[in-house]
Amino acid sequence: MKIITAQQTKALDAHTIAHEPIASIDLMERACRAFVTWFTQRFDNSHTVGIVCGTGNNGGDGLGIARLLQGWNYAVTVWIVRGSVAESNDFKTNLERLKNTRIKILEITEAPECSVFAGSDVLLDAVFGSGLSRPPEGVYERVITCINATATRRIAVDIPSGLMADQPTTGACVEAHATVTFQLPKLSFLFPSSHRFVGDWAVVDIGLNKNFIRELPGDHFLLQQKDVRKQVKKRSTFDHKGTYGHALLVAGARGKMGAAVLSSRAALRSGVGLLTVHVPQTGVDILQTAVPEAMLSIDAHSDFYTALETADRFTAVGIGPGLGKSPETVKALKKLLENFQHPMVLDADSLNILAENRELLHLVPPGCILTPHPKEFERIVGSWQTDFERLQKQKQLAAQLNGVVVLKGAYSSIVGPDGKVYFNPTGNPGMATGGSGDVLTGILTGLLAQGYATLAAAQVGVYLHGLTGDLAAGEKGMNSLIASDLIDFLPEAYRRLG
Numbered sequence: 001m002k003i004i005t006a007q008q009t010k011a012l013d014a015h016t017i018a019h020e021p022i023a024s025i026d027l028m029e030r031a032c033r034a035f036v037t038w039f040t041q042r043f044d045n046s047h048t049v050g051i052v053c054g055t056g057n058n059g060g061d062g063l064g065i066a067r068l069l070q071g072w073n074y075a076v077t078v079w080i081v082r083g084s085v086a087e088s089n090d091f092k093t094n095l096e097r098l099k100n101t102r103i104k105i106l107e108i109t110e111a112p113e114c115s116v117f118a119g120s121d122v123l124l125d126a127v128f129g130s131g132l133s134r135p136p137e138g139v140y141e142r143v144i145t146c147i148n149a150t151a152t153r154r155i156a157v158d159i160p161s162g163l164m165a166d167q168p169t170t171g172a173c174v175e176a177h178a179t180v181t182f183q184l185p186k187l188s189f190l191f192p193s194s195h196r197f198v199g200d201w202a203v204v205d206i207g208l209n210k211n212f213i214r215e216l217p218g219d220h221f222l223l224q225q226k227d228v229r230k231q232v233k234k235r236s237t238f239d240h241k242g243t244y245g246h247a248l249l250v251a252g253a254r255g256k257m258g259a260a261v262l263s264s265r266a267a268l269r270s271g272v273g274l275l276t277v278h279v280p281q282t283g284v285d286i287l288q289t290a291v292p293e294a295m296l297s298i299d300a301h302s303d304f305y306t307a308l309e310t311a312d313r314f315t316a317v318g319i320g321p322g323l324g325k326s327p328e329t330v331k332a333l334k335k336l337l338e339n340f341q342h343p344m345v346l347d348a349d350s351l352n353i354l355a356e357n358r359e360l361l362h363l364v365p366p367g368c369i370l371t372p373h374p375k376e377f378e379r380i381v382g383s384w385q386t387d388f389e390r391l392q393k394q395k396q397l398a399a400q401l402n403g404v405v406v407l408k409g410a411y412s413s414i415v416g417p418d419g420k421v422y423f424n425p426t427g428n429p430g431m432a433t434g435g436s437g438d439v440l441t442g443i444l445t446g447l448l449a450q451g452y453a454t455l456a457a458a459q460v461g462v463y464l465h466g467l468t469g470d471l472a473a474g475e476k477g478m479n480s481l482i483a484s485d486l487i488d489f490l491p492e493a494y495r496r497l498g
């Protein structure tokens with residue numbers, strides 16, 4: 001699903017109006033109907049509804065929604081905020097259509113008292129939409145403050161008023177519990193800093209021209225199950241273990257062998273043919289007992305990774321979980337990066353070692369996948385002011401390494417060397433638990449070893465990982481979810497993609 005800019009949305013509107021063809025007021029009516037369908041499925045007409053409208057097309061939506069809800073016997077109150085914005089044509093038409101209804105229409109021409117919106121069970125925010133081009137001021141800013149001060153369910157129409165669709169937001173903004181957006185999500189919806197404004201968002205289809213969307217230039221996408229499903233490799237009868245590769249995981253140090261166990265199990269459950277795990281002496285009995293399917297490469301050192309004879313017989317290497325950062329481990333990682341020229345997954349402590357030994361970044365072979373969480377990412381690229389700047393840094397790092405950088409979190413972003421960004425929709429906060437990242441590293445290493453191209457491995461692996469989290473949370477709730485649950489749900493997650 002392509003994520004387009006506010007400017008492109010305007011062009012898409014115009015194109016749809018011209019080519020469907022459809023009058024803009026009818027496209028607005030379609031948007032209003034789509035919103036009302038979503039709304040009536042969640043709030044029955046025992047809820048009183050307040051709608052705060054600007055005088056552009058977002059406000060026009062608000063008026064249309066008021067009329068439709070009243071048709072469903074909702075008690076509706078409308079406030080029209082009169083500021084610098086001239087009435088759009090469609091706003092005028094929908095205002096006209098309200099004339100012969102019983103809907104109470106109040107005008108706000110100057111900064112109101114914040115009690116102005118009290119009394120509605122649900123408050124709809126239709127002040128500004130994708131046309132916002134600068135921070136709200138004056139009466140608009142005050143209205144936004146009052147909307148946020150009203151103890152009620154706040155639902156934003158298309159986009160919370162005050163949020164910039166595809167650039168940093170600096171002004172006042174409605175803090176919606178939910179946002180119903182038309183046709184495609186806005187880029188800012190996918191960033192953590194927007195969550196308090198957007199709340200849970202839903203996309204409603206308003207029949208905008210899909211071919212036009214496909215042809216629009218764009219680097220930002222929201223992964224969908226169908227995109228991932230078609231990348232999952234199918235198996236054939238005459239396949240054998242070798243067909244599915246031989247992965248090497250370099251993981252675990254004394255006291256952190258669990259990371260090696262979790263990533264090993266996850267690699268196996270991701271379908272790899274053979275798995276070897278390189279562990280220090282302390283890990284031998286642990287791994288042989290906990291993961292009998294894995295072969296071991298045993299380090300001379302008792303406690304941590306210091307050397308590996310050769311990695312050439314492996315089709316992919318994953319390194320980092322529970323590795324530690326001892327000086328010998330740093331040296332060993334450097335040697336591995338110099339000698340192993342196939343795709344690798346670099347995670348956890350291997351990323352921290354790269355951050356502290358930046359000359360090693362130049363040794364990272366092409367086609368690797370880095371899987372930092374935001375803190376590990378910041379150690380590598382430095383701090384950022386906004387999520388847009390963070391994304392820019394992510395694109396730069398992916399290009400510099402000629403690999404894929406996965407920034408983990410809600411809507412994990414997968415960025416390739418070409419700068420294209422894929423946001424992952426699966427997963428939930430239950431996955432913020434020790435070992436969750438080790439599982440992802442195992443999955444990604446397993447997929448790379450099976451011959452998945454780097455970007456495909458990242459998309460399938462991150463999607464699968466999040467899907468196991470959703471399945472596990474469905475069964476065990478978010479609070480009790482532990483990393484092993486993710487592995488247990490890999491078979492079901494694969495089945496969903498089958």
Ligand SMILES: NC(=O)C1=CN([C@@H]2O[C@H](COP(=O)(O)OP(=O)(O)OC[C@H]3O[C@@H](n4cnc5c(N)ncnc54)[C@H](OP(=O)(O)O)[C@@H]3O)[C@@H](O)[C@H]2O)[C@H](O)CC1
Pocket residue numbers: 009012013027028031054055056057058059060061084085088127128129130131132133134135136137140157158159182183208
């Ligand atoms: N395809 C779709 O998604 C459809 C969306 N629809 C709805 O239309 C709005 C977008 O409506 P638009 O009229 O373009 O803009 P807004 O209603 O968001 O804002 C109105 C005007 O306000 C001006 N503006 C911008 N920022 C400020 C500010 N900080 N202070 C004051 N005024 C501001 C701006 O005009 P300028 O010329 O001043 O830039 C806006 O034009 C969309 O969100 C949907 O709700 C359609 O209903 C159907 C299709």
Ligand SMILES: [K+]
Pocket residue numbers: 058125126127128129156157158159160161
């Ligand atoms: K809005």
